[in-house]
Amino acid sequence: MEQPEILYEDDAIIVVHKASGVAVESGRVSEPDMVSILRAYLRTDYIGTIHRLDQPVEGILVFGRTRQAAAGLSSQLKEGIFNKRYDVISVTDKEDLPEEGRLTDRMDTDRKRNVSYITDPGGPGKEAVLEYRICRKWSPKEGGRLAHIKVDLFTGRRHQIRLQLSHAGMPVLGDRKYGETPAWYRGNICLAASELSFLHPLSGEKMEYRITPGFLKSVR
Template structure:
């Protein structure tokens, strides 16, 4: 599938933000499927009539089954400075997740050590420090409940592979559709109910505080939860 104007959440001379569809890959992998990186490059090349192609830098990534806000750089200057902001943890990332089990508390902080199993391509969470493990921390809050499901707002404070999926599963609240991390069944669309809602940061060139937000997918399920979304997230 191609990127269209409707997929673009924000664009200026240095950055472009896309509302990623669940199931799309950010960069080329062994599947050989079209990547968002290539699709956004094609979009920019056509939009600005660049027959030799457009520059595009991948700033961060989202797992294939995850939807929502993802940011790319259109210039090397934008890429370098955004990479620095991410590295220095000066970007606030907000996710929304749907789970079937009520968390033990309405809001809380999860602190775990994560260990990546590269053979099974899964990240295991532990409640103690483990050899070769990486510390992971996130905060969560129950936004509301709807039809037996719970909507969570999540702010990861570290950026680990499969961090949110692993930590919520360890808490006893696997994400709906995420059978890789303990949910009872997978989605036929090969997506999970984890959505990158927004990024908040100081623009690296304009030096203006900004928040870029991605609307929920319209897939017959996710959009039901719009009634629970109030306030700034």
């Protein structure tokens, strides 16, 4: 069993950097996921899952080590106390793309096909809201146009960032489900949960964590 990348741990919580390609909780015995990895690392039967990331997405996750801590963190998530920021590299040729903006859509999910989609206002699904800010645009030597984008997520819908950015003309580089990826790019999806802040469920102390995604160094 591989060792998790630990950002912080105490008797109540554990904060980790999940690698791309690792599921949070797969349920498959042959496929190690974050929950089984942490159970083995901590030698415990209980790990409280608070929030999730898509399997291809890397980033920061916090888990509860006790039911009390997990309940406190889950309440913060529902109340909007969690602050989550993402780094993205998008593919876009739109010249009139605003440098920053707020995307509000209505989304639903087909769980059998594991795909989400935008619905009409008043239609099925739930509201999905995010804000984005373009940090940099450039043209790689292989061709096309890329943009480094910061995303603040206000709702946690399935595949939300991937779908909303694609719908707005900014598909995530490497996301072959919701957008077309240039033939020259063969790497992982360029989406990472790079910043997370919340209140410690026991002490009330503000906890803040940041990572630098590998794709920001490798995609030039």
